Amino acid sequence: MGLIDKFWPSKNHTTTKESTHQLLEVPENWDFYMFDIDGQPASYFLNLALTRIAPILDRSTLLWVEIKMNHSREDGLSSSEEFDHLIEIEDQLIPALTTRLPALYVGRLTHNHLRYFYFYCKDGIDVDPILHKIMQSYPDYSYHFGQKVDSDWSTYFNDMYPNEEIMQSISNRSVIEELLNHGDNLEVERPVDHWIYFQNEMDRTVFSKAILSLGFEIIQQDQVEASQNFHYQLQISRSDSVNQQSIDACTIQLIKLAQQFNAQYDGWETQIIRN
Structure with missing residues (x-):
């Protein structure tokens, strides 16, 4: 990550x-x-x-x-x-x-x-x-x-203690602060990658079909070593701005969808855009 x-x-x-x-x-x-x-x-x-x-x-x-x-x-x-x-x-x-x-x-x-x-x-x-x-x-x-x-x-x-959605918003704020420290223009849309982990391949497959309708594309699917029983990794991407309101809305949507499939949302990353 x-x-x-x-x-x-x-x-x-x-x-x-x-x-x-x-x-x-x-x-x-x-x-x-x-x-x-x-x-x-x-x-x-x-x-x-x-x-x-x-x-x-x-x-x-x-x-x-x-x-x-x-x-x-x-x-x-x-x-x-x-x-x-x-x-x-x-x-x-x-x-x-x-x-x-x-x-x-x-x-x-x-x-x-x-x-x-x-x-x-x-x-x-x-x-x-x-x-x-x-x-x-x-x-x-x-x-x-x-x-x-x-x-x-x-x-x-x-x-x-904050719930999962608030914790993600706190994490988002931390990333945003660092992006700003590097001169990023948060309003410019750019590819934003997200990671989700599943307990089985079937849940990952159904989830993948669901997020295609939300404008995401599948970047990579792997089976990985994990300390818990979340071995099936999914990397997805969509072009978005990364101001607090936009990225909170996006990540909360993914968290709620992941919960429906007993999956874990594991954060996002993007490139720095200065223009």
Whole structure:
């Protein structure tokens, strides 16, 4: 896979020092996405790489801190007017909890005029004194916090982690950013190649017939080694522009079609067009 492999964000690690002097290696791949919750927009900022180590046995309690925004937008998201204050609070809150307590920060949610910070921590820790000390410096902001047992990290996996379509949109955005860094004109149509993997040859054959009506052409069909039971590869291509809206619509269409055949969509690549 060309651009997808080359342009995917780097995966880093941080080492968190615990009060027991043990070290917890934490992979990092932070990204954001928009979502709809009860008809209102929501913005998630999340460490996607935690799927590689979660759930963590001794981080079985979910801790959330809720801060009411004072100058949010009408749609409930944060405003540029309040940006500096919110970042200032965040820059104090997260280090205080993660360095003084056995707590791991996993992400935040902005929604309905509120900003939530989510951590997974050991059971029974007392966060009240730390939060009270920090928020004393911000008397205009009201806050609340809560904890619940979540040993399987269901909130992270089921409520926060993006679904397949959103993950693909995040991947698309990453590729688009790299194309722009190379001077690409996203609006110019050019051949865009896509890869799909199937569990059997029959599904691949029927899928191939279906995508011909959508204007795609078959580039290559192979049988490959695979860690899972998806040995039948299909490479297809169609001329498209690669702005976010266009490529999202294309890839989501292919993902949904692939799901009908128990197949896996595996990304796209294209050439750089500067004119």
